[in-house]
Each structure stands twice: as C-alpha cells, then as structure tokens.
Amino acid sequence: MKAITDEKKIEEILGRGVENIYPSKEELKKVLLSGRVLSIYNGIDPTGPTLHIGHGSTLLKLKEFQDLGHKIILLIGDFTGRIGDPTDKTATRKQLSVKEIKKNLQSYTKQANMILDMKKVQVKFNSKWLSKLSFEQVMEIASEFTLQQMIERDMFERRLKEGQPIHLHEFFYPLMQGYDSVAMNVDMEIGGNDQTFNMLIGRTMMKNRGKEKYVLTTKLLVDPTGKKMGKTEGNMVTLEDSPENMFGKIMSWPDALIPSAFEICTRVSSVEISKINLKNPRDAKMRLAYEIVKTYHGEKKAKEAQESFINTFQKKEIPTEMTEIKYKPGEKLMDTLTRTGLLPSKGTFRRLVAEGGITNLGNNEKIKDVNILAAPGVRLKVGKKTFIKIK
RNA sequence: GCGUCGGUGGCAGAGUGGUCAAUUGCAACUGACUGUAAAUCAGUCGCCCUUCGGGCUACGUAGGUUCGAAUCCUACCCGGCGCACCA
Numbered sequence: 001m002k003a004i005t006d007e008k009k010i011e012e013i014l015g016r017g018v019e020n021i022y023p024s025k026e027e028l029k030k031v032l033l034s035g036r037v038l039s040i041y042n043g044i045d046p047t048g049p050t051l052h053i054g055h056g057s058t059l060l061k062l063k064e065f066q067d068l069g070h071k072i073i074l075l076i077g078d079f080t081g082r083i084g085d086p087t088d089k090t091a092t093r094k095q096l097s098v099k100e101i102k103k104n105l106q107s108y109t110k111q112a113n114m115i116l117d118m119k120k121v122q123v124k125f126n127s128k129w130l131s132k133l134s135f136e137q138v139m140e141i142a143s144e145f146t147l148q149q150m151i152e153r154d155m156f157e158r159r160l161k162e163g164q165p166i167h168l169h170e171f172f173y174p175l176m177q178g179y180d181s182v183a184m185n186v187d188m189e190i191g192g193n194d195q196t197f198n199m200l201i202g203r204t205m206m207k208n209r210g211k212e213k214y215v216l217t218t219k220l221l222v223d224p225t226g227k228k229m230g231k232t233e234g235n236m237v238t239l240e241d242s243p244e245n246m247f248g249k250i251m252s253w254p255d256a257l258i259p260s261a262f263e264i265c266t267r268v269s270s271v272e273i274s275k276i277n278l279k280n281p282r283d284a285k286m287r288l289a290y291e292i293v294k295t296y297h298g299e300k301k302a303k304e305a306q307e308s309f310i311n312t313f314q315k316k317e318i319p320t321e322m323t324e325i326k327y328k329p330g331e332k333l334m335d336t337l338t339r340t341g342l343l344p345s346k347g348t349f350r351r352l353v354a355e356g357g358i359t360n361l362g363n364n365e366k367i368k369d370v371n372i373l374a375a376p377g378v379r380l381k382v383g384k385k386t387f388i389k390i391k
Numbered sequence: 392g393c394g395u396c397g398g399u400g401g402c403a404g405a406g407u408g409g410u411c412a413a414u415u416g417c418a419a420c421u422g423a424c425u426g427u428a429a430a431u432c433a434g435u436c437g438c439c440c441u442u443c444g445g446g447c448u449a450c451g452u453a454g455g456u457u458c459g460a461a462u463c464c465u466a467c468c469c470g471g472c473g474c475a476c477c478a
Contacts, residue, residue: 309428354435
C-alpha cells in the first residue's frame with residue numbers, strides 16, 4: 001500500500017500550523033512524495049483524562065497524515081507519568097491502577113476519536129518497554145548524551161542560573177521519551193513546539209542506530225505578544241466541553257488570538273480566512289468559535305451552540321435547556337443547591353444572594369431572602385452562566 | 392558529615408507572642424459595563440450559625456511553655472543552598 005502523494009496537499013500539510021520540521025521540510029517532503037507509508041506517533045501525557053485544544057491542533061495535524069494513508073500511533077506516557085515529578089508538590093506519586101489507566105484510555109480514545117479515525121490508530125503504552133529496561137540498559141542510553149547537551153535546554157539553563165534545584169531524574173524524561181521512538185521504531189514524531197527538545201533527543205537516538213526520524217513541531221496557540229494560551233488563562237477549551245461551553249470559551253478569547261487560532265485550530269482554507277473581516281472582531285470570533293466547535297462536534301451542534309450563545313448572551317434570553325435538580329419537600333433553596341453540589345457551601349450561597357447573583361427567572365427578580373424555600377418548577381440563574389430548574 | 396535557610400490558605404509569598412481566618416499578587420467567584428463568559432472598575436473569596444456578632448477547624452508532625460502561639464521551646468519528618476567528601 002502506498003500513501004497519497006499529492007504534492008499540493010503535502011505542501012499545505014507541511015506548512016499550515018507547523019513551526020518547524022527536522023531535519024528539514026524538503027527532506028520530509030521528499031519522503032512523503034515517495035509514497036512510502038510512514039509510522040507517525042504523538043505522545044500524550046496521562047496526568048489527566050482530559051485533552052485540550054492544544055492537543056486538538058496536534059490531532060488535526062495527525063489526521064492530515066492519516067488521510068494521506070500513513071500509520072498513526074498514539075502513545076500514552078503511562079510510565080513517564082507514573083514516575084511523578086517531585087518538584088511538583090501537588091503531584092503525589094500515585095501509581096495509576098490498571099483500572100484508572102483503562103478508564104483514562106477510554107476517555108482519551110473517545111476524545112481523540114473526535115478528530116482521528118481511531119479504528120486505524122494504534123494505541124501504545126510506554127510502560128510496556130520502559131519498565132523492562134535494566135539499569136545497565138539505562139546507563140547505556142544515558143551515555144549517548146552529555147550533561148552539556150541536557151542543560152542546553154532553556155528550562156535547565158534558567159534554573160541553573162537561578163540556583164534552583166534540578167533533580168537528576170529530570171534528565172531522564174527526555175531520554176525516556178527518546179527511547180519511545182527507538183522502541184517503536186517510528187519514522188516520524190509530531191508534537192507541540194514545547195516538546196521540541198524531547199523529540200529531538202529521540203531523533204538523535206534513532207540516528208545513533210542508523211535511522212532518520214522526522215520531527216514535526218506544531219505551532220502553539222499564542223497571541224501576538226507571545227503569551228501562551230495556557231490553563232492559567234482560565235478559558236482553556238477542553239475536548240470534553242459541551243458545544244455551548246466550547247463556543248462561549250472561545251468567544252472570551254482575546255481578539256488578538258483570532259488569526260493564529262484560525263490557522264491552528266481550524267481547517268478553514270487560507271483563502272476563506274483572508275476574506276474574514278478582522279476589523280469586526282465579534283463576527284470574526286463568532287465564525288472562529290463556530291468553526292472550532294464544528295471541527296469537534298459537527299455542523300449541527302455548532303449551529304446550535306451559536307444560536308444558544310446569541311440568545312443567552314447577546315439577547316439575554318433564557319436557554320431552553322438547563323440543569324435539572326430534584327425537589328425535596330420543605331427544603332430550603334440553600335440546602336438544595338449545596339446538597340446537589342451546585343454550590344460548595346452555604347456560605348457561598350449567602351454570598352451569592354448578598355451580591356445579587358441568584359435570579360428567579362419566573363419573575364426576573366433577584367433572590368434576597370437567604371432562607372427562601374425551594375419550590376418545584378422554579379427556574380433560577382445562579383451566577384452568570386449557570387441555569388437550573390428545580391424539578 | 393558540618394553550616395545555614397526554610398516548610399503558611401488552589402498557587403506564589405508576607406507575617407515572627409495578643410489588634411490573625413492571617414498583608415499582598417495570581418487564580419476563582421459576583422455585580423456594573425460591554426460585541427463577548429474579554430478588558431476595565433467595584434465587591435467577595437476556610438466551615439457552620441439568620442445579620443451586628445458568635446462558634447469551630449487551620450499556618451510540616453507530635454508534644455510543651457503561656458491567661459493567650461502561625462509566631463517561643465523540645466523532639467521528629469521533609470526540603471533548598473553552601474562547604475567538606477568524591478569512583
């Protein structure tokens with residue numbers, strides 16, 4: 001079986017949303033044009049079962065290669081994740097149980113399936129080979145690199161300068177990741193630009209064994225000032241978000257993000273993109289949100305999400321669908337909301353009431369009485385984006 | 392091993408006997424405003440009690456001193472940095 005060798009397509013794939021290609025774009029292009037089927041992998045850190053939009057853009061890139069007919073491998077870094085990072089105090093070194101891994105895998109697969117054809121994707125776990133290495137083998141691998149090569153990495157260099165601790169085992173992360181390439185004998189790796197160092201370690205290791213490994217790094221979603229669209233920004237879009245949530249979160253992105261988001265997170269053609277009027281950020285962003293939601297949830301859901309956004313936030317209408325919670329006779333509203341976990345504590349409820357954050361949608365009046373009883377059929381707006389109905 | 396500094400709320404990081412549920416920043420939440428769930432401004436931000444106010448639990452762990460401890464003492468656990476050692 002041969003891969004598709006449409007030069008125009010390949011050119012597009014190697015350009016869009018791509019930060020860098022090693023050893024070079026030309027080299028990779030040559031191989032792709034030969035029609036040889038490549039095995040291409042992407043590693044996922046299994047710290048949480050949720051993929052975000054950053055993973056999504058890598059998945060999009062993988063999908064393009066999959067469509068060309070190449071073999072895609074998703075590697076779950078269960079071993080790497082299991083070791084834990086002692087510098088991260090919150091990360092307790094809990095060993096993921098088989099059950100947890102299974103559960104996470106299911107959720108990963110489901111999310112990745114939004115983009116990739118998972119039937120054709122091979123899923124692998126790096127514990128399979130990493131946990132079997134002997135100390136001797138580890139030493140051999142370690143001897144392939146020098147301290148100087150390791151501390152070349154910005155992060156290490158900075159911490160060294162600042163007198164921050166660097167744990168020895170941290171040097172092994174790149175090595176482990178690099179060894180993944182060797183163990184799977186892949187032809188190529190695709191990953192975010194922030195993974196360049198690790199991916200190149202793998203390339204070196206492959207080269208030491210007489211094989212070239214191509215590395216393609218994808219652009220990260222950043223605004224023009226270079227600020228990373230990270231979790232700290234609060235509006236991290238995850239692939240598990242409902243279409244409505246996804247749409248809303250994208251609408252709250254800074255306007256400056258729009259052009260790069262179009263390139264990285266959607267596959268709207270560049271001709272189309274150039275037609276979009278950036279002078280009107282609202283409409284441009286509406287389009288962006290629509291396109292992204294469509295990418296993951298399909299056209300129908302995207303339309304619905306857009307309508308719901310317009311109605312709820314632009315026209316300030318009440319959404320048709322809201323969370324329903326069960327009514328218990330004689331119960332105070334305060335207790336109903338905390339019992340169902342919608343609010344963390346009664347203090348929070350009191351605060352919200354004091355701040356005018358809870359509205360009875362029936363008469364459109366803010367609830368003022370902390371001790372008000374819950375009543376069946378009542379519809380409430382709690383905060384700015386939660387709508388609930390008591391049943 | 393020696394020396395030294397430290398372990399505080401989701402994170403960062405003040406506080407060094409009562410005025411501390413703990414300054415400040417970030418994050419989060421609410422309100423106003425807005426094309427937006429953005430930005431900005433204002434407020435909130437341990438748990439429980441209906442509010443003023445009160446109660447409870449918290450500042451690595453366990454004890455102790457004191458009318459009173461995040462703050463002092465003792466022991467222990469964990470960590471940073473420097474020195475010594477170094478195949």
